[in-house]
Amino acid sequence: MEDKTPFINVLISLGDDHLILGHRLSEWCGHAPMLEEDLSMPNMALDLLGQARNLYGYAVELEAKGRTEDDVAFLRSDREYKNILMVERPNGDFAHTILRQFYFAAYMKLFWESVLKNGDGRLQEFAAKASKELAYHIRHCGEWVVRLGDGTEESAARMKAAVDALHPYTNELFDVTPDFQHCIDGGLLPEPATLRADWDASVEQVFQQAFLSVPEVPFPQTGGRTGHHTEAFGHLLSELQYMQRAYPGLTW
Amino acid sequence: MSIETTPLWEVFIRSRNGLNHKHVGSLHAADSNLAVQSARDVYTRREEGNSIWVVRSDQIIASDPDRSGENFEPAADKIYRHPSFYDIPDDVGHM
Amino acid sequence: MYSQGLIGADDKPVEDDAFIAAFQARIDAEEKIEPNDPMPEAYRKTLVRQIGQHAHSEIVGMLPEGNWITRAPTLRRKLALLAKVQDEGGHGLYLYSAAETLGVSREQMTEELLSGKAKYSSIFNYPTPTWADIGAIGWLVDGAAIMNQVPLCRCSFGPYARAMVRVCREESFHQRQGYELMMALAEGSDKQREMAQDALNRWWWPSLMMFGPHDSDSTNSDQSMQWKIKRFTNDELRQKFVDATVVQAEKIGLTIPDPDLKWNPEKNDGEGGYDFGPIDWDEFWRVVKGGGPMNRDRIAARKKAWDEGAWVREAANAFAEKQAQRADAATVAAE
Numbered sequence: 001m002e003d004k005t006p007f008i009n010v011l012i013s014l015g016d017d018h019l020i021l022g023h024r025l026s027e028w029c030g031h032a033p034m035l036e037e038d039l040s041m042p043n044m045a046l047d048l049l050g051q052a053r054n055l056y057g058y059a060v061e062l063e064a065k066g067r068t069e070d071d072v073a074f075l076r077s078d079r080e081y082k083n084i085l086m087v088e089r090p091n092g093d094f095a096h097t098i099l100r101q102f103y104f105a106a107y108m109k110l111f112w113e114s115v116l117k118n119g120d121g122r123l124q125e126f127a128a129k130a131s132k133e134l135a136y137h138i139r140h141c142g143e144w145v146v147r148l149g150d151g152t153e154e155s156a157a158r159m160k161a162a163v164d165a166l167h168p169y170t171n172e173l174f175d176v177t178p179d180f181q182h183c184i185d186g187g188l189l190p191e192p193a194t195l196r197a198d199w200d201a202s203v204e205q206v207f208q209q210a211f212l213s214v215p216e217v218p219f220p221q222t223g224g225r226t227g228h229h230t231e232a233f234g235h236l237l238s239e240l241q242y243m244q245r246a247y248p249g250l251t252w
Numbered sequence: 253m254s255i256e257t258t259p260l261w262e263v264f265i266r267s268r269n270g271l272n273h274k275h276v277g278s279l280h281a282a283d284s285n286l287a288v289q290s291a292r293d294v295y296t297r298r299e300e301g302n303s304i305w306v307v308r309s310d311q312i313i314a315s316d317p318d319r320s321g322e323n324f325e326p327a328a329d330k331i332y333r334h335p336s337f338y339d340i341p342d343d344v345g346h347m
Numbered sequence: 348m349y350s351q352g353l354i355g356a357d358d359k360p361v362e363d364d365a366f367i368a369a370f371q372a373r374i375d376a377e378e379k380i381e382p383n384d385p386m387p388e389a390y391r392k393t394l395v396r397q398i399g400q401h402a403h404s405e406i407v408g409m410l411p412e413g414n415w416i417t418r419a420p421t422l423r424r425k426l427a428l429l430a431k432v433q434d435e436g437g438h439g440l441y442l443y444s445a446a447e448t449l450g451v452s453r454e455q456m457t458e459e460l461l462s463g464k465a466k467y468s469s470i471f472n473y474p475t476p477t478w479a480d481i482g483a484i485g486w487l488v489d490g491a492a493i494m495n496q497v498p499l500c501r502c503s504f505g506p507y508a509r510a511m512v513r514v515c516r517e518e519s520f521h522q523r524q525g526y527e528l529m530m531a532l533a534e535g536s537d538k539q540r541e542m543a544q545d546a547l548n549r550w551w552w553p554s555l556m557m558f559g560p561h562d563s564d565s566t567n568s569d570q571s572m573q574w575k576i577k578r579f580t581n582d583e584l585r586q587k588f589v590d591a592t593v594v595q596a597e598k599i600g601l602t603i604p605d606p607d608l609k610w611n612p613e614k615n616d617g618e619g620g621y622d623f624g625p626i627d628w629d630e631f632w633r634v635v636k637g638g639g640p641m642n643r644d645r646i647a648a649r650k651k652a653w654d655e656g657a658w659v660r661e662a663a664n665a666f667a668e669k670q671a672q673r674a675d676a677a678t679v680a681a682e
Contacts, residue, residue: 027417029416029429030432031648031652033655033657034258034656034660035406036286036290038433039297056422074421139289140289143289147286147663151661151665154661155658155665239417243478247536250538251535252420256660276513277440277509282664297433318385
């Protein structure tokens with residue numbers, strides 16, 4: 001039988017992207033700039049966390065070693081999380097959070113649509129729902145990028161600062177690990193490089209309206225896919241894992 | 253004290269095709285796109301609908317409550333507008 | 348809501364005896380009062396204060412539970428808690444909307460909350476140091492809130508009643524979520540049981556205080572009952588809550604921290620109910636007046652979110668303004 005390990009690893013790394021970004025977004029709940037956004041941001045976070053559960057659930061099912069979604073989500077060491085660095089960045093201001101969400105959603109929507117055309121059958125079930133959820137994230141966050149970019153002098157400056165800070169992390173969206181390549185070769189997953197032009201175009205479209213330009217990125221920031229995280233990540237894990245680490249082996 | 257305010261919008265949701273849009277509440281948004289999106293996030297979290305209308309609250313023209321009498325009471329005694337006003341033998345059947 | 352322009356634009360009604368009597372007759376006939384209807388100024392003011400406080404309570408109430416969103420022990424619990432805290436934001440929003448029909452703006456109410464002029468439920472001035480507090484809040488605090496809120500669905504003011512119908516429908520999962528969480532702890536390890544009992548010990552008395560002072564000491568109660576804003580007195584609701592909750596605690600093997608708690612078959616017109624010990628009203632007033640453990644932190648957190656969000660709100664308004672100007676310019680150009 002074919003070795004499923006590479007596919008399981010990729011499922012977990014995608015699950016990590018969704019868990020960590022959902023976790024970051026959830027930090028806003030109760031602290032948003034306006035009450036309406038106190039509802040919008042948790043909606044997006046709930047979508048992401050729901051997808052994380054799907055991905056982890058599928059991974060542990062394939063793995064068939066008795067691990068649960070929570071074992072994967074809460075009980076690994078930092079090196080074992082394989083999320084891209086962008087999603088673990090501290091939230092920063094509203095401009096940073098919204099832009100990061102936009103970048104991620106714009107990529108994942110293309111990813112899922114590509115899975116729908118040609119990919120693993122079970123993933124196609126997740127993809128149908130996820131691509132709709134992400135279409136909304138793109139629209140909502142895109143509207144905000146435009147408003148902040150074309151709002152006041154202060155908001156434009158903050159929006160630009162967010163682009164400068166986060167754009168270097170976007171290359172990692174397209175990184176292909178050996179496990180990922182294995183899945184591409186097996187027809188389970190799309191090749192990220194083929195999504196690049198469309199992703200660039202959706203970013204460009206919003207940036208144009210927002211009076212933003214895509215910066216040159218001489219030094220892309222990558223490392224999450226191989227488990228090499230930023231300083232912020234350990235702190236995130238110390239919150240995320242607090243209960244499971246302080247009271248091991250219990251049912252909640 | 254002057255406080256910068258964001259416009260108020262009334263939200264109407266159609267719970268499913270075949271029904272009217274119904275007023276469900278209001279929210280604040282700077283413009284119509286954000287208003288529709290916020291309406292989606294605030295008022296349809298539990299599959300409450302499939303279509304949203306938003307209308308700026310200050311654009312709604314309401315009838316004057318002081319004129320409720322002249323507006324609505326004249327309809328009260330026009331009982332001949334209702335089917336029960338007309339006597340027809342039972343054996344004619346449903347009409 | 349509806350035409351804001353009408354509110355306050357008309358001449359204020361003269362509140363003579365005939366006016367007051369006619370208004371009371373409508374209330375007694377169980378007619379709903381709608382925003383543009385003539386109403387006594389005191390009725391309007393009472394509602395603005397009460398709905399505003401209620402809205403603030405929902406918003407401040409997001410903080411103690413929000414404290415645990417990032418530390419929830421499982422993915423399932425994390426989703427449930429996030430959805431619940433989000434709901435509370437929604438409930439605050441519905442309630443602000445209801446108050447706004449009376450001609451007061453959300454911004455104005457927010458300023459009053461942040462300046463300390465407006466009050467909110469003092470229960471949220473207690474801290475949530477442990478995960479069990481999330482269970483206790485859902486079970487006890489939401490339980491007490493539901494006791495208060497269900498009768499408000501029949502309140503005489505239409506927009507408030509409608510908002511409460513929506514809130515009650517959505518809150519039905521909140522208390523179950525909390526009780527289920529407590530149940531898991533109570534059925535768990537010794538440490539978990541201790542954690543659950545400790546949370547019950549800390550939240551029990553403040554939950555009883557949520558219903559407000561005894562009827563004999565409550566200043567606004569009589570008038571609110573007469574206007575059918577309130578349907579039951581503070582003590583009636585508190586008794587209902589105690590009677591419902593004692594059984595729930597027994598079911599999961601937790602002990603209500605009240606040595607005076609005793610079944611009394613005479614109570615509730617012979618149907619029976621629980622006698623309970625004296626409430627520490629000094630503590631209640633201390634917390635109401637700002638001396639609770641978290642009063643300052645709660646307001647500081649709300650103020651921080653509001654202040655740090657100012658540039659976002661300004662940007663949205665500025666963009667809308669620009670768009671309107673561009674649309675005007677385009678119209679002119681087309682002519």
